[in-house]
Amino acid sequence: MGAHGLEPKKTIPASRKLGRDDAAELAAKASKLIVAKGKKVKTFMFKNDRSDEAIDAMLGPTGNLRAPTLICGRTVLVGFNEEEYRTLLA
Numbered sequence: 001m002g003a004h005g006l007e008p009k010k011t012i013p014a015s016r017k018l019g020r021d022d023a024a025e026l027a028a029k030a031s032k033l034i035v036a037k038g039k040k041v042k043t044f045m046f047k048n049d050r051s052d053e054a055i056d057a058m059l060g061p062t063g064n065l066r067a068p069t070l071i072c073g074r075t076v077l078v079g080f081n082e083e084e085y086r087t088l089l090a
Contacts, residue, residue: 018065036081
């Protein structure tokens, strides 16, 4: 992000666990959710309801929100995929 001249508005330490309710709150504010798990990327477009599938995709095996999580406007990117970050930050 620094290479793009961007600074985070908020950084949450990894010791603070964010669960399903936190993930649902993030999704409620988004119109687009991108979830990256390795090379696999799944995109959810929201108009009204946020599906359980979308919320589940945001969570890791322990039930906590996956890291990193980036919010850019009304787009939420969960997990890391270099191509998705490049596209979102371009």
